[in-house]
Amino acid sequence: xxxxxxxxxxxxxxxxxxxxxxxxxxxxxxxxxxxxxxxxxxxxxxxxxxxxxxxxxxxxxxxxxxxxxxxxxxxxxxxxxxxxxxxxxxxxxxxxxxxxxxxxxxxxxxxxxxxxxxxxxxxxxxxxxxxxxxxxxxxxxxxxxxxxxxxxxxxxxxxxxxxxxxxxxxxxxxxxxxxxxxxxxxxxxxxxxxxxxxxxxxxxxxxxxxxxxxxxxxxxxxxxxxxxxxxxxxxxxxxxxxxxxxxxxxxxxxxxxxxxxxxxxxxxxxxxxxxxxxxxxxxxxxxxxxxxxxxxxxxxxxxxxxxxxxxxxxxxxxxxxxxxxxxxxxxxxxxxxxxxxxxxxxxxxxxxxxxx
Amino acid sequence: xxxxxxxxxxxxxxxxxxxxxxxxxxxxxxxxxxxxxxxxxxxxxxxxxxxxxxxxxxxxxxxxxxxxxxxxxxxxxxxxxxxxxxxxxxxxxxxxxxxxxxxxxxxxxxxxxxxxxxxxxxxxxxxxxxxxxxxxxxxxxxxxxxxxxxxxxxxxxxxxxxxxxxxxxxxxxxxxxxxxxxxxxxxxxxxxxxxxxxxxxxxxxxxxxxxxxxxxxxxxxxxxxxxxxxxxxxxxxxxxxxxxxxxxxxxxxxxxxxxxxxxxxxxxxxxxxxxxxxxxxxxxxxxxxxxxxxxxxxxxxxxxxxxxxxxxxxxxxxxxxxxxx
Numbered sequence: 001x002x003x004x005x006x007x008x009x010x011x012x013x014x015x016x017x018x019x020x021x022x023x024x025x026x027x028x029x030x031x032x033x034x035x036x037x038x039x040x041x042x043x044x045x046x047x048x049x050x051x052x053x054x055x056x057x058x059x060x061x062x063x064x065x066x067x068x069x070x071x072x073x074x075x076x077x078x079x080x081x082x083x084x085x086x087x088x089x090x091x092x093x094x095x096x097x098x099x100x101x102x103x104x105x106x107x108x109x110x111x112x113x114x115x116x117x118x119x120x121x122x123x124x125x126x127x128x129x130x131x132x133x134x135x136x137x138x139x140x141x142x143x144x145x146x147x148x149x150x151x152x153x154x155x156x157x158x159x160x161x162x163x164x165x166x167x168x169x170x171x172x173x174x175x176x177x178x179x180x181x182x183x184x185x186x187x188x189x190x191x192x193x194x195x196x197x198x199x200x201x202x203x204x205x206x207x208x209x210x211x212x213x214x215x216x217x218x219x220x221x222x223x224x225x226x227x228x229x230x231x232x233x234x235x236x237x238x239x240x241x242x243x244x245x246x247x248x249x250x251x252x253x254x255x256x257x258x259x260x261x262x263x264x265x266x267x268x269x270x271x272x273x274x275x276x277x278x279x280x281x282x283x284x285x286x287x288x289x290x291x292x293x294x295x296x297x298x299x300x301x302x303x304x305x306x307x308x309x310x311x312x313x314x315x316x317x318x319x320x321x322x323x324x325x326x327x328x329x330x331x332x333x334x335x336x337x338x339x340x341x342x343x344x345x346x347x348x349x350x351x352x353x354x355x356x
Numbered sequence: 357x358x359x360x361x362x363x364x365x366x367x368x369x370x371x372x373x374x375x376x377x378x379x380x381x382x383x384x385x386x387x388x389x390x391x392x393x394x395x396x397x398x399x400x401x402x403x404x405x406x407x408x409x410x411x412x413x414x415x416x417x418x419x420x421x422x423x424x425x426x427x428x429x430x431x432x433x434x435x436x437x438x439x440x441x442x443x444x445x446x447x448x449x450x451x452x453x454x455x456x457x458x459x460x461x462x463x464x465x466x467x468x469x470x471x472x473x474x475x476x477x478x479x480x481x482x483x484x485x486x487x488x489x490x491x492x493x494x495x496x497x498x499x500x501x502x503x504x505x506x507x508x509x510x511x512x513x514x515x516x517x518x519x520x521x522x523x524x525x526x527x528x529x530x531x532x533x534x535x536x537x538x539x540x541x542x543x544x545x546x547x548x549x550x551x552x553x554x555x556x557x558x559x560x561x562x563x564x565x566x567x568x569x570x571x572x573x574x575x576x577x578x579x580x581x582x583x584x585x586x587x588x589x590x591x592x593x594x595x596x597x598x599x600x601x602x603x604x605x606x607x608x609x610x611x612x613x614x615x616x617x618x619x620x621x622x623x624x625x626x627x628x629x630x631x632x633x634x635x636x637x638x639x640x641x642x643x644x645x646x647x648x649x650x651x652x653x654x655x656x657x658x659x660x661x662x663x664x665x666x667x668x669x670x671x672x673x674x675x676x677x678x679x680x681x
Binding site: 089091118119121122123127128130131135138140141142143144145146147148149150151152171172175176178179182336337338339340343344345346 | 381407408410412413415417418420421422423424425426427428429430431433445448449452453457458459460461462463464465466497498500521522550597598600601
C-alpha cells in the first residue's frame with residue numbers, strides 16, 4: 001500500500017482572545033497593516049455593530065421587515081471588504097453588511113432591502129457585486145460563472161463568495177468547489193462558520209473535522225482562521241486573493257466565529273441554544289478584542305475611541321433618516337424589470353391592477 | 357441555401373452567433389470534443405476553442421447557476437442540459453436566480469442566458485429522457501420558454517433567444533431533430549419571439565400546437581381538408597409569454613379550437629390557452645375547446661410511449677366532436 005495523496009488543514013490566529021498578538025509587531029508592520037489601518041478596521045466593525053443594533057430596533061418597531069443580524073461576524077466581513085480590490089466581484093450571502101459597506105453600498109440601501117424594497121439591491125457604487133442571496137449556497141455557482149468570465153477575458157480579477165457553515169452541506173456548494181478546482185478559477189470561498197444554521201449546530205451539520213477540508217475534494221487548499229480575529233482574517237484573505245489574482249487558483253477560508261444573535265429577528269435562539277455557550281462566545285467576540293488591543297497598545301486614546309463611536313452613530317442615524325425619507329415605489333414597479341421590454345400580457349395585467 | 361435538419365439548424369445558429377458575438381459562450385455536459393450527445397454543438401469547440409465551448413463537470417445546477425454568473429458579467433451563455441429529465445437539478449437556479457436577477461436588482465444586473473434542452477418522447481429513450489414538462493417552466497415569471505417545430509424556426513428562434521436580453525429556456529423536440537430537412541439560409545436572420553406562427557390558414561377550426569406534435573397536427577389538418585374541414589394551424593412557438601392576440605384572432609374567425617400537446621393534461625400550457633380563450637374570446641366560440649394531450653401519468657417507458665402520445669386519429673376525433681357540437 002502506498003499513500004497517493006496527503007492533506008493538511010491549518011488553523012491560524014494572529015490576535016488572540018486576550019487581545020495579544022501571536023505574531024510580532026514587526027511581522028504585523030511587514031504585512032502592511034499600519035496603526036491607521038487597525039483604527040479603520042475598528043471603525044468599520046463598530047459601524048456595522050451599531051448599524052446592526054439599529055436595524056433590529058427598526059424591525060422591532062415595524063419600520064423594516066425580518067432582519068438577519070451580522071452580530072459576531074464583523075471581523076471576517078470587514079476583512080473581506082478591505083482585502084478585495086474595487087474591480088473584484090463580491091458574491092454575498094445575507095450577513096455581509098461590513099463587506100458591502102466597504103465596497104460602497106450605502107447603509108440606506110441595505111435598510112431599503114430589509115425594509116422590503118428591491119431598490120436596496122440596486123447598489124449605486126459596487127455595481128457588479130451580486131445582491132444578497134437568500135436560498136443557501138446557490139450563490140457559489142454564480143461565483144463560478146463570474147470567475148470564469150475573468151479567466152475567459154484574461155482579467156486579473158477575483159471573485160469572493162461567502163456562505164455559512166450550513167451552506168457547506170448544499171449541493172451547489174460542492175458542485176462549485178468541484179468546478180473551481182477543475183478550471184483553477186480565481187475564487188476565494190469564505191465559509192463563515194458561525195456555528196449555527198438556524199437551530200442546527202455545527203456538530204450536526206457535517207461529520208468533517210473541519211469545513212475547510214471540503215476544499216480538498218474540490219482539488220484545492222483550504223484552511224481555518226479565527227474569524228473573531230480581524231488581523232488574522234485580513235492576512236489570510238489578502239494572501240488568498242493575491243494568489244487567486246496571480247493565477248494560482250481557488251482557496252477556501254473557514255472563518256470560525258459565533259452567531260451572537262438570533263438567526264433573524266423572526267427567530268428565538270434561546271429555544272435551542274445554551275445560555276452558557278452564548279456567554280462564552282461573547283468573551284471571544286471580535287469588536288471588543290480589537291478595541292482592547294488598540295487601547296492596550298496605546299494605538300488609540302479613549303477620546304479617539306469615543307469620537308469614532310460618535311461618528312459611527314451619526315452615520316447610522318443619517319442612513320436611517322435617509323431610508324425613512326425614501327418614497328415608496330409605485331405599484332407599476334412590480335411589473336418593471338421583469339423583462340427588458342414589458343410583454344403585452346404583462347402590460348395588460350398592470351393596466352388592470354392600476355384600474356382597480 | 358443549405359438543407360438542414362432541426363439539429364443542424366440549432367448547431368448553425370450557435371455557430372453563427374459565436375462567430376459574430378464574442379460574448380456568446382456554450383457550456384454543458386459533453387458539448388466539447390463530443391459535440392453533444394445529439395451533436396447540437398458539433399465542431400463548435402474546434403471552431404471557437406475550449407474556453408468558449410466548455411465541457412462542464414456533470415452538475416446541472418452548476419451549469420445553470422454558472423450561467424447566471426456569466427450573464428451577470430455581460431456574457432451570453434448558451435447552456436445545454438443534456439435531457440430535459442435532468443433539468444430539475446437546475447430548477448432552483450432558474451426560478452430563484454435567472455428569472456429574477458433583473459427584477460431584484462432593479463435592472464442593475466441582467467440574465468441574458470439560454471438554457472437548451474432536448475425534450476419529449478418518441479425516440480425509444482430510457483427513463484427520464486422523454487417527458488414534456490414545459491408547463492412547469494412556463495409558470496415561472498421572468499423567463500421565456502421557446503419551442504421550435506421546424507429547422508427554419510429552430511434556427512431563427514434560437515438566434516433570437518441568444519440575442520434576447522432575458523433568460524430563455526429553449527426546448528428542442530428531439531423526436532423531430534432529424535425528421536425533416538429544409539432549406540435554411542444561414543444568414544443570421546432571427547425570427548421574432550413572443551409570437552405564434554400560423555402554419556396553415558383555415559376558417560372552420562383553429563388547431564394549436566407546438567414542438568413535435570405539430571407534425572401530427574398538420575397531418576390531421578390535411579386529412580380534415582379531404583373531409584371538407586378547413587383547419588387553421590398555429591405553432592405556439594413561444595410558450596411563455598403566450599401571444600394571445602394571434603390565438604384570439606384565429607378563434608374569432610373559426611369559432612372552434614382544439615389544442616394538441618404531448619404533455620400531461622392537467623395544469624398544462626393547453627389549459628392556459630383554453631383559459632385565455634374562455635376569458636377573452638368566449639363569445640366567438642361555437643363549441644367547447646378540446647384538448648388532445650398526454651395523460652396525468654408518468655411518461656411510460658418506451659414500449660408504450662406511442663400509445664401515450666396524441667395520434668393523428670385522436671386529433672381528428674376531437675375535431676369531429678367539436679364540429680358536430
